[in-house]
Amino acid sequence: MEASSASFSYFPITLRIDGSRLIIVGGGQIAARKIRLLLDKHAQIEIFAQDLCQDIQDLEQQGLVKFYGQITNQEQFKNHIHGARLIFAATDDHDYNTQISQWAQECNIPVCAVDNPLHSSFITPAIIDRNPVQIAISTGGTAPVLSRRIRETIEPIINQTTGQLARFMGKHRHWIKKHLPVTDQRQRLWERFLDGRGTSFIEQHQEENAFKYLQDLVEQNNITQGEVWLVGAGPGDPDLLTLKAIQCLQNADVILYDHLLSSDSLKRIRRDALLIYVGKQKKKHTLPQNEINQLLIKHARNGKRVLRLKGGDPFIFGRGGEEAEALVEAGIPFKIIPGISAANGCATYSGIPLTHRDCAQSCLILTGHTQHEGKLDLPWQSMANPQQTLVIYMGLSTLNQLCQELVNRGLPLTWPAAAIEKGTLPEQKVITGTLENLSELVKQASLKSPVLVIIGEVVNHRVLSKE
Numbered sequence: 250m251e252a253s254s255a256s257f258s259y260f261p262i263t264l265r266i267d268g269s270r271l272i273i274v275g276g277g278q279i280a281a282r283k284i285r286l287l288l289d290k291h292a293q294i295e296i297f298a299q300d301l302c303q304d305i306q307d308l309e310q311q312g313l314v315k316f317y318g319q320i321t322n323q324e325q326f327k328n329h330i331h332g333a334r335l336i337f338a339a340t341d342d343h344d345y346n347t348q349i350s351q352w353a354q355e356c357n358i359p360v361c362a363v364d365n366p367l368h369s370s371f372i373t374p375a376i377i378d379r380n381p382v383q384i385a386i387s388t389g390g391t392a393p394v395l396s397r398r399i400r401e402t403i404e405p406i407i408n409q410t411t412g413q414l415a416r417f418m419g420k421h422r423h424w425i426k427k428h429l430p431v432t433d434q435r436q437r438l439w440e441r442f443l444d445g446r447g448t449s450f451i452e453q454h455q456e457e458n459a460f461k462y463l464q465d466l467v468e469q470n471n472i473t474q475g476e477v478w479l480v481g482a483g484p485g486d487p488d489l490l491t492l493k494a495i496q497c498l499q500n501a502d503v504i505l506y507d508h509l510l511s512s513d514s515l516k517r518i519r520r521d522a523l524l525i526y527v528g529k530q531k532k533k534h535t536l537p538q539n540e541i542n543q544l545l546i547k548h549a550r551n552g553k554r555v556l557r558l559k560g561g562d563p564f565i566f567g568r569g570g571e572e573a574e575a576l577v578e579a580g581i582p583f584k585i586i587p588g589i590s591a592a593n594g595c596a597t598y599s600g601i602p603l604t605h606r607d608c609a610q611s612c613l614i615l616t617g618h619t620q621h622e623g624k625l626d627l628p629w630q631s632m633a634n635p636q637q638t639l640v641i642y643m644g645l646s647t648l649n650q651l652c653q654e655l656v657n658r659g660l661p662l663t664w665p666a667a668a669i670e671k672g673t674l675p676e677q678k679v680i681t682g683t684l685e686n687l688s689e690l691v692k693q694a695s696l697k698s699p700v701l702v703i704i705g706e707v708v709n710h711r712v713l714s715k716e
Contacts, residue, residue: 257366259389261374267291269334274320274349276301279363280339286373288313289380297329298340326352335371338362366390375400379412381419414443414451417459428467433552440500441466475549477576479569481562481588486598486673487513489589497586501556503548505541509560509699511674522556538568542575549581560699561591566616566642590614592640595672595701599679600712603638608706611637617644617651617702625650633658638705645700649688655704656684665708670696681708 269292273280276298284305287294296305299319308314320326326349330336336353338346338360350368353360362368366389374387375396384407386399408414418439429435442448442463450459478497483489490498498504498517506515508528518524525544527536536544541557548555563569563585576583592614596603603612611634615627625647632639633655644651648668656662662685670678682690684704691700 257389259372259387261385261387263383264335266334269293270295270332272297272330272333272336273314273339274298274337274346275339275341275363276305276316277339277341278302278304279341280337281305283337283339283363283373284308284314286376292334295329295333320349323352327356330356330358333358336360338365364393377404377407379407379409379415382407382411382415408452410452410454413454414448417451417456421460421463425463425467437552438463438466475552475554475581477545477549477555477557477572477581477583478586479557479563479572479583480559480586481567481590482510482514482558482560483589484561484591484594484598484673485509485511485514485671486594487511487517489594489673490514490517491586491588493586494588497556498558500554502553504556504558505544506558507560510558538571542572545572545576546579546581549576550579559588561594562588565590565592565614591642591672591699591701595669595677596640596703598673598677599667599669599703600714601667601703602707602710602712603640603703605707605710608710609636609638612640613637614640615642617641617647625654627651627654629654629658633660635660635664635706638703638707641702641704643698644702645691645696645698648691648702651702652684652688660684664704665706666702666704667708667711668696669701669703670694671699672701681711 266287267290271287271292271294273283273294274297276296280296280298281302281304284294288308294314296309296314296316297318297320298316301309301316305314305316309316317329320329330353336349336358338349338353340346343365346362346365347368350360350362350365354370359371360369361371361373366372369390372387372390374385375393377384377386377400384403386396386403388396425435425438429438445466446462447459450456450462478501480494480497482494483491495517499519501519501522503523503525504518505525505527508526527541527544545555545557557563557569557572559567559569561567564587569585573583573585592603592612604610613632615632617625641651645668652666655664662683664684665681666684666687667679667681668687668691678694678696680687680690680694680696
C-alpha cells in the first residue's frame with residue numbers, strides 16, 4: 250500500500266538555479282507548464298522526449314530550450330544528467346515518471362515526478378511571482394487545488410510594484426548600512442519607509458522621490474523612537490483579526506496579551522517578539538492595571554514597538570481608554586486598532602441579531618462583573634426596557650441575580666435570554682431560555698467563562714444557516 254503524501258515532511262527553500270542545467274523529461278503540455286515556470290530563471294533547460302508539442306517546438310526554435318531524444322535506459326539517463334541541478338519527470342505515463350524518478354534519486358539529483366509526491370524528492374508549489382519577490386504556497390502534495398485557491402486569494406493583494414519595491418530596497422541596502430550600522434535601526438528605518446510615503450512613491454514610479462524620503466528619515470534621527478499599538482484581536486476566531494491587526498502582530502517587538510486570546514491568534518505573532526502575559530481573570534490579576542501601563546511606557550521608551558493585544562475591542566471593557574490616557578500623559582506616541590467586539594462577534598456566530606426593527610431599536614452593552622458589597626451595581630431602570638437588547642459581558646457568576654433583578658424591574662419571567670460560551674470558536678455553545686430558567690439551564694450545561702449573555706426578544710429571532 251502506498252504511503253499518503255500527508256505523511257511526508259517538506260521544508261520550503263528558495264533554490265538558486267540561474268546558469269544551472271534543468272532536465273525536463275516529457276514533451277507534452279504537462280512538460281510545457283513546468284517549462285513556463287522556469288523560463289525567466291536564466292537556467293539551461295534541456296528536454297528529453299520522443300515528441301514535442303507545438304508550444305515546446307516554438308520554444309526550441311527560439312533557442313530557449315534544447316531538445317534531445319527520448320531516454321530509454323538507465324545508462325543513457327546517467328550519461329545525460331551528470332551535473333544537472335533538478336529533474337522534472339513530466340510525462341503522462343505514471344510508470345515512466347516513476348522510473349525516471351528512481352534513476353534520478355539513485356544519482357542524488359532532486360526530482361519531481363509530476364502529480365506523484367510519493368516518488369518525488371521535491372514538489373513545486375503554487376507560486377505568486379513579483380520578481381524578485383516570490384510567494385510559494387504548498388500543501389505538501391496533498392491538495393494542489395487548495396494551493397491554487399489560496400494563491401488566488403492572496404495574489405490580488407500583492408501589488409504589481411512589489412518587485413520594484415524590493416529592488417529599490419536592495420539597491421540602497423549598503424547605503425543604509427553605512428549610515429545606520431545598528432541592525433535594529435536599519436530594520437526600524439525600512440519599516441517606517443514602508444509604512445510611510447516610501448511605498449506610495451515606488452507605486453507611482455517616483456524612485457528619486459522615494460530615495461529623498463529615505464534620506465529624510467535618516468536625517469530626522471528618530472529611528473529609535475518607540476510607540477504603542479492598542480489592538481483588538483476580536484472575540485476568538487483568529488480569522489476575525491483585521492488585516493491591520495495582523496500587520497501590527499508581525500511588526501511588534503514586544504506584545505502584552507490577555508488570557509482570553511486563542512492560541513491560534515497568538516500564532517500570528519512575529520516569532521522573535523517578546524511575549525508578556527498580563528491576563529486578568531476574576532480575583533486573579535497577573536498584573537495590576539497601573540503596572541501594565543508602566544510596562545507599555547517602559548518598553549516604548551526603550552525604542553520598542555509595543556503591542557497591547559486584547560480580546561474583542563480595546564475600548565469595550567478592554568481598559569484601552571485607561572492605557573491611552575497613561576500613554577498621553579507619558580508622551581508616548583500610540584495608535585488604536587479596533588477589533589470586532591465580543592457582543593457583535595458572538596451574537597452573529599450564534600445567529601442572534603442585536604437589533605431588529607420589530608422588537609429592538611437599541612442595544613445596551615454592560616458588564617456583569619461590576620459589584621458593590623456583593624450585589625450588582627447596574628442601571629436597572631434603563632435596562633428593563635422591552636424595546637432594547639441587553640448584552641452582558643462577564644455575567645456568568647452573577648447570572649441568577651441578573652435575571653431576578655430584571656424581573657423585579659418589570660420584565661416578564663418568560664422574557665427571552667441566551668448565554669454563549671466561547672463564542673466564535675469551534676467549541677462554541679449557545680443556551681437559550683428565559684429569565685426564569687436561563688440560570689438553571691446554564692448550570693446544567695456546565696458553561697464556563699468566557700460567557701456572553703444576551704437578553705431581549707431578539708433571541709426569539711435567532712436564525713441558523715443550513716450548511
